[in-house]
Each structure stands twice: as C-alpha cells, then as structure tokens.
Amino acid sequence: MISVQRVLTVLAVAFTAYLAARGLWWTEPVDYPLVIVAALALYLVVTWLCIFWRPVRDTAPVDGGDDRMRRSDRLPMVAQVLALSCAVIVPTAISRAVGPEARVDSFGTWYIGGIGALMVIVLVRGRPWTAWAGLALLAVASMAWMGPIPALQLGLVGSLVWLVVAQLVVKLVERAARDTSRLARLQRAASAWQTSQVVRQRERRVQVQKALAVAGPVLTRTVARGGELAEDDRLEARLAEGKLRDEMRGPRLLDDDVRTELERARRRGANITVLDEGGLDDVDEEMLKVIRAHLAETLRSASSDRIYIRTSPDARVAVTVVGRSSSVGTPSDEDAVDLWREIPHPGRA
Structure with a gap:
C-alpha cells in the first residue's frame, strides 16, 4: 500500500x-x-x-512480546x-x-x-x-x-x-x-458513556424483574385485600422488603444459600442489614463462592437480634459480620455484641 x-x-x-x-x-x-x-x-x-x-x-512492546x-x-x-x-x-x-x-x-x-x-x-x-x-x-x-x-x-x-x-x-x-x-x-468517551448507560439500563431491568418477582405476589395480595393483611402476610411483606434491600445493597454477597439463611434469620425476628461498599469489586467469581459459603455458615449459627453484614476495605478481610442482642435488664442502645466474624479474602489471610 x-x-x-x-x-x-x-x-x-x-x-x-x-x-x-x-x-x-x-x-x-x-x-x-x-x-x-x-x-x-x-x-x-x-x-x-x-x-x-x-x-x-525508543522501543515499545507489542502483542506477542516483540519489540517494535x-x-x-x-x-x-x-x-x-x-x-x-x-x-x-x-x-x-x-x-x-x-x-x-x-x-x-x-x-x-x-x-x-x-x-x-x-x-x-x-x-x-x-x-x-x-x-x-x-x-x-x-x-x-x-x-x-x-x-x-x-x-x-x-x-x-x-x-x-x-x-x-x-x-x-x-x-x-x-x-x-x-x-x-x-x-x-x-x-x-462517548462510546464508554453509552456502554455504561446500556449496562446500567440492563442492571435496572434485572433489578426491576427481581423486585417484581419478590414483591409482586405480596403487592397483589395487598391490593386484592384492600390493605387488610393478616399477620402472615405482614411477615411476608417484611421479608420481601428485606430481600429487595439485600439485592440492591449487596448483590455480590448473595447466592441461594446466603438468601436462605437471611430469610431464616428474618423469620425468627432478626433485623439484618446487608451493605456492599465496593470491597469485592476486584474479587473473581471463584473467590466470591468461598466468601459466600463462609457467610452462609456464619448466618446459620447466628442468633443475634440485629446483624450487620458489610464488606471491608481491609486488604485481608473481605466481609465483616457483627451481631448485637439485647442484654437482660438493659436498654436497647446498650446491646451487647454477641457475634463478630471477619471473613478473610481467600489466599490473603
């Protein structure tokens, strides 16, 4: 040419x-x-x-390891x-x-x-x-x-x-x-912005579909009964609200086992907060499976009234689980910490 x-x-x-x-x-x-x-x-x-x-x-490396x-x-x-x-x-x-x-x-x-x-x-x-x-x-x-x-x-x-x-x-x-x-x-830059918008739209569609799958039956019953819900229906509404918050705030922490243990803890009356603040962004799927398995095991043995699950900024710790319960004869703001678990990053502990 x-x-x-x-x-x-x-x-x-x-x-x-x-x-x-x-x-x-x-x-x-x-x-x-x-x-x-x-x-x-x-x-x-x-x-x-x-x-x-x-x-x-000068020389610059190119694909294949050669110098150009x-x-x-x-x-x-x-x-x-x-x-x-x-x-x-x-x-x-x-x-x-x-x-x-x-x-x-x-x-x-x-x-x-x-x-x-x-x-x-x-x-x-x-x-x-x-x-x-x-x-x-x-x-x-x-x-x-x-x-x-x-x-x-x-x-x-x-x-x-x-x-x-x-x-x-x-x-x-x-x-x-x-x-x-x-x-x-x-x-x-425009292409990257457009791609990010497409990804966000796809994520929003997925979140909406999950929300409809979780809250749709509860909303249908609520409308059908004119807002008069039985105690079991109120419990299901609270569970649906918790599931939606979990899916929006900490989707990378969730799998079927973790979702099952979160629902079990909420059914016994525990108040659970799940929050992913970006500490798992660079963690691959295999490592996430190990972290989720440890989290499910921790929730399975937890008996706290309030459980806080948060990702950690520490390089060695992936997730921190804190549980608090009301002590007998003490106000609620003096709850004792009866659960503290730091789930390490696989291979970094």
Missing part, C-alpha cells in the same frame, strides 16, 4: 535531484568543475540524509548542523567555481532553489528555527556573491515563499492532527 509519506519522499528526492542536475548543465566553461561536482554531491548527500534519516527513539522500533520524525541535531553548513558552503563553492561571468546563469544559481528546498525539508521535519536560519544564511551568501537585486530576482523570493507556505501547511496539519486526536478521545 502506497502511503502519503512515501509519495512525498519520492517527490522530494526527485525535485532535489532535478535542482542539482541543473548545476551540471554548463552552457559555458567553468573555472573549477570538480568543485562544482563536489558541491553537488555534498548537497545531495545532506538533502537526502535530511529526508531519510529517522533515528530510533519507533522512529522519530524530528530531524536530529547532526543533520541540522549539516544543513546549515550546506547553506553556507554550497553557495560559496558554486559561486567561486563557475567564475564571475556565470554567477547569474542557471547552472550558477541553482543552489538558491536547492537550498530553499532543503530548508523546506528541514522545516517539515520539525525544525522551523533551523530552516529559517538556513534561509537567512542563503540570503546573505547569495546576495554577497551576486548582489541583492539579482539574488531576489533569481530565486530567493521563491525560496522564501516556499518556506512560508510550508510553515502554514505544517501548522494546519498539526492543528488537524490535534483536532483529530481530540475528536477520537471524545468519541471514545
């Missing part, structure tokens, strides 16, 4: 090669042909180095120094080599467009200050060798326009990339 980066790379190589080839098309004798060839070679080496050199920045090499798009410092050196050496070498008579001919002025193209590459590679410094050096060198007016007429203005346009395009691309990244984050 052909990427945009590859297409731009090929175009940059072809364009800089064309500009350099113009320097070999001599229409009249030159003073130092070998110097011209050496300057052309230096220009092409530095330019193509700035195009292709992408040093390894990540390369930086920013131009290294060595390449920047070479580009600036080229902006000084090439104009001087070409101007001296072609001689005073040919400094305004096409093979003697190609370096203006060539160095301008090199500075565009440097700017695109994330080094704008280096690019503008290189253009300033090019302007000084070209004006020194051929004069300000000829330098401006023979390509210096064009190089300036290239650099300005490249700067604008880079800014627009960076802004578009930031906007795209922000839009992607917003889309992920």
Whole structure:
C-alpha cells in the first residue's frame, strides 16, 4: 500500500535531484568543475540524509512480546548542523567555481532553489528555527556573491515563499492532527458513556424483574385485600422488603444459600442489614463462592437480634459480620455484641 509519506519522499528526492542536475548543465566553461561536482554531491548527500534519516527513539512492546522500533520524525541535531553548513558552503563553492561571468546563469544559481528546498525539508521535519536560519544564511551568501537585486530576482523570493507556505501547511496539519486526536478521545468517551448507560439500563431491568418477582405476589395480595393483611402476610411483606434491600445493597454477597439463611434469620425476628461498599469489586467469581459459603455458615449459627453484614476495605478481610442482642435488664442502645466474624479474602489471610 502506497502511503502519503512515501509519495512525498519520492517527490522530494526527485525535485532535489532535478535542482542539482541543473548545476551540471554548463552552457559555458567553468573555472573549477570538480568543485562544482563536489558541491553537488555534498548537497545531495545532506538533502537526502535530511529526508531519510529517522533515528530510533525508543522501543515499545507489542502483542506477542516483540519489540517494535519507533522512529522519530524530528530531524536530529547532526543533520541540522549539516544543513546549515550546506547553506553556507554550497553557495560559496558554486559561486567561486563557475567564475564571475556565470554567477547569474542557471547552472550558477541553482543552489538558491536547492537550498530553499532543503530548508523546506528541514522545516517539515520539525525544525522551523533551523530552516529559517538556513534561509537567512542563503540570503546573505547569495546576495554577497551576486548582489541583492539579482539574488531576489533569481530565486530567493521563491525560496522564501516556499518556506512560508510550508510553515502554514505544517501548522494546519498539526492543528488537524490535534483536532483529530481530540475528536477520537471524545468519541471514545462517548462510546464508554453509552456502554455504561446500556449496562446500567440492563442492571435496572434485572433489578426491576427481581423486585417484581419478590414483591409482586405480596403487592397483589395487598391490593386484592384492600390493605387488610393478616399477620402472615405482614411477615411476608417484611421479608420481601428485606430481600429487595439485600439485592440492591449487596448483590455480590448473595447466592441461594446466603438468601436462605437471611430469610431464616428474618423469620425468627432478626433485623439484618446487608451493605456492599465496593470491597469485592476486584474479587473473581471463584473467590466470591468461598466468601459466600463462609457467610452462609456464619448466618446459620447466628442468633443475634440485629446483624450487620458489610464488606471491608481491609486488604485481608473481605466481609465483616457483627451481631448485637439485647442484654437482660438493659436498654436497647446498650446491646451487647454477641457475634463478630471477619471473613478473610481467600489466599490473603
């Protein structure tokens, strides 16, 4: 698959090669042909180095345990120094080599467009200050060798326009990339919110279905009898209310055995509070089965008047069960603690 980066790379190589080839098309004798060839070679080496050199920045693990090499798009410092050196050496070498008579001919002025193209590459590679410094050096060198007016007429203005346009395009691309990244984050956040809403709606439907299954028969009898309930019906209503509170406040603590023991304790008159405050969020289903079995065993032997079942924030304790009963001859607010059980996390005790 052909990427945009590859297409731009090929175009940059072809364009800089064309500009350099113009320097070999001599229409009249030159003073130092070998110097011209050496300057052309230096220009092409530095330019193509700035195009292709992408040093390894770091490595990142990918799926499967392999390391993927990540390369930086920013131009290294060595390449920047070479580009600036080229902006000084090439104009001087070409101007001296072609001689005073040919400094305004096409093979003697190609370096203006060539160095301008090199500075565009440097700017695109994330080094704008280096690019503008290189253009300033090019302007000084070209004006020194051929004069300000000829330098401006023979390509210096064009190089300036290239650099300005490249700067604008880079800014627009960076802004578009930031906007795209922000839009992607917003889309992920919206997707996560929508997913959470779907999950909550599903949980609410499940809770409503459980509520109807538990309280539906009691409500039906209450309506049918006009609110006049027998003692057994009142007991069933209290049991239904307790079941609903258990399902809403501590669903991860419940299984069939725990529900059976909670109902048995309530039928004998115990007041039970079940509360899951998030202490079991990271516990898997196998560990929950062990915790629930310990909880059912604790409730099976409990005889307290009031029982409090709460998850624990302690790393070692999963659930705390506290039972209080009225002492003979003492007020209810002085109930004695007759049950204290800490159910540990399996494997952490």
